Each structure stands twice: as C-alpha cells, then as structure tokens.
Amino acid sequence: MLRTIGIAIAFAASWALGSASPSLAQDYPSQQIRIVVGFGPGSTADILARLVGKHIETKHGKPVIVENRPGNSSMIAAEQVAKAAKDGHTLFMGTVAQTLVPVRKKMDFKLDRDMAPVSLLAVVPNQMAAHPSLGVKDVQALLALAKTKPDSLTFGTSGAGTASHLAAELFNQRASTKLVMVHYQGGSNQVLVDLLAGRINLVFNVAATLVPHVEKGSLVPLGIAQPARTKILPNVPTMAEQGLPGFDAGIWIGLLAPPGTPASIVELLAATSTEALGTEAVAKVLVAQGIDALGGTPSAFARFIADDIAKWTKVVTSAGLYE
Secondary structure, eight states: OOOOHHHHHHHHHHHTTTOSOSTGGGGOOOSOEEEEESSOTTSHHHHHHHHHHHHHHHHHSSOEEEEEOOOGGGHHHHHHHHTSOSSSSEEEEEETHHHHHHHHSOOSOOHHHHOEEEEEEEEEOEEEEEOGGGOOOSHHHHHHHHHHSTTTSEEEESSTTSHHHHHHHHHHHHHTOOOEEEEOTTOHHHHHHHHHTTSSOEEEEEHHHHHHHHHHTSSEEEEESSSSOOTTSTTSOBTGGGTOTTOOOOEEEEEEEOTTOOHHHHHHHHHHHHHHHTSHHHHHHHHHHTOEEOOOOHHHHHHHHHHHHHHHHHHHHHHTOOO
16 A cells, blocks of 8 residues: 555654665665666656655765656666666666556566566556536545446546556446546547536546646546545545545556665665655655655565556456457
C-alpha cells in the first residue's frame, strides 16, 4: 500500500542512520551516477529524478546526471537500464508504464524480474471528475445513476490501452458498471476540452490538471483514485472512502536499478532518496507540482510492484485488452 509523506519522512530519519549494510556500500559511489528517465525533460519523472539526483550528489559526493531516453512509453529506456552494469551507477526512474505496458503487450521485459526495486518515491494522483450536467456529486451518486442508465454514460480516455483507459476499466470492474469508453487520439488535452464542453460525462485525469476547473465549478470532483487523500485536493475523498476498497489508479514513480545490484547499495540509495523527499526544497517543488511524496524500502516497493502487476493483469484480461 502507498504511504503518506509523514510516514516516509519518519521512516527515513531512523532507517537512513544505520540500516544499509556497510560492505560494498562503503565504497559507493566510486564514479558518476546516471539516472535514466524514459520521458522528456520537464516530465514528472524527469523532475523527480533531478530533485532526488541532486540530493544523492550532495550526500555522497559524486556527480549525478539525468539522461532522457524517451520512446515506446519509456520501455526502451527500461530495457536498456536492465542490461546495464550492476554496480549502482546506472539507475532508472520507473513509472506505472513499467507495469501497464508489459501486461498489455507481448514483450520480454518483466519489471518484477528485470529490475531491482529501490524505492517507491511518489504518486501523481488521478482524480475522477464529471461534467456538472451529469448531476452527481460523489461516487455513490454516480453508481446509482449508472444502474439506471447502463451503456449510456461516457468516459473519456487518452487512448485505448493508456493509463486513463485502464483506470476506467478498473472502475467498471470494481463497481460493476458499464460506462462507455470514448478514446481520443489527441491525448488528454482533447479529452478535457470535450469534458468541459459536456460532450462526454466523465474522466480520470491528473488531479493537478483538474484543480483550476474544479475551483471554478466547471467540473465536479468525484473521488481520488489512490488509497490516501491528496494534498492538492484534501477535501475530496478517495474512491475507497466511497465504497470501492483498495481502488488505486495513481501514477506511481519509483527508483530502480539493474537486477543483481548489491543489496547494500540498493538499501543505501533507498535511504538517501527517501531522505530527499523530506527536505524542504524537494517537498516544496512536489507540492507545487501536485505530486504526493512516498518513499520506503526496497522490499516494500517489491511488494507494491507485485500487487500492481497482478491488478493490471486482471483488468487487461477481463477487458480483453491484451495485444
């Protein structure tokens, strides 16, 4: 389960002082560290990589550079890092794409096999929102309406098989609804345009993107799609609070290393990156970007990855979305 920033900071304070085993970690790092990001500069993963990388650099005295290698929903970068030297000097800023893409498409890469989890750093909260004309104020009202109008309420996505589409399929499966998917080739911007115009009824979108429209009353916030409420919309309840226990479609971001990287180095990196999230400079940027900080141990991240793969595999299989 995802944890809140308060837990993460408290955890870092005690764990960073003495948990990582000394052996190989004593000589690490011995050279420049690269954090590879599968998306372009300015992306959320890129921002987080630069913030955490700066703290690692300051803490351990070796330069940290961020290398952007976009392509194939970041899977090209993931596959390259998986084959890098297992010495902790090449790292990867992974996202939910590393669980979503391999469960939808036939490919050799498997996150739980081909990467060593370091720390689950943050989540970009997804929010379900509705056009005011739908006349619902919360998830329970939506469920009641959906039962009276099966196959008629429309849900906009940024494309078939995308994170927003799978989040909507997860909702259909967990809530036993039949919301109609409307896929957009133009991505989430066009989805939002049509939602604001009332041409579609519902979306899942990044909470930070929807905040201005929620504040103006142009959209109705129905629920946050992660286990904990988000700082950016603290008064909006989670889906779990509204009768969908365990509902989680947040866009997670985490630090990973090539498989076989020594545990002492992985633990040291996890402690340092988690510690970074609690610094004032990093926390300020994350709040401004609408990113909820997490942090934690490699073992906790490994459990999260296993659960995420199982969840999305079930969604993809049930919806017949495997390519």
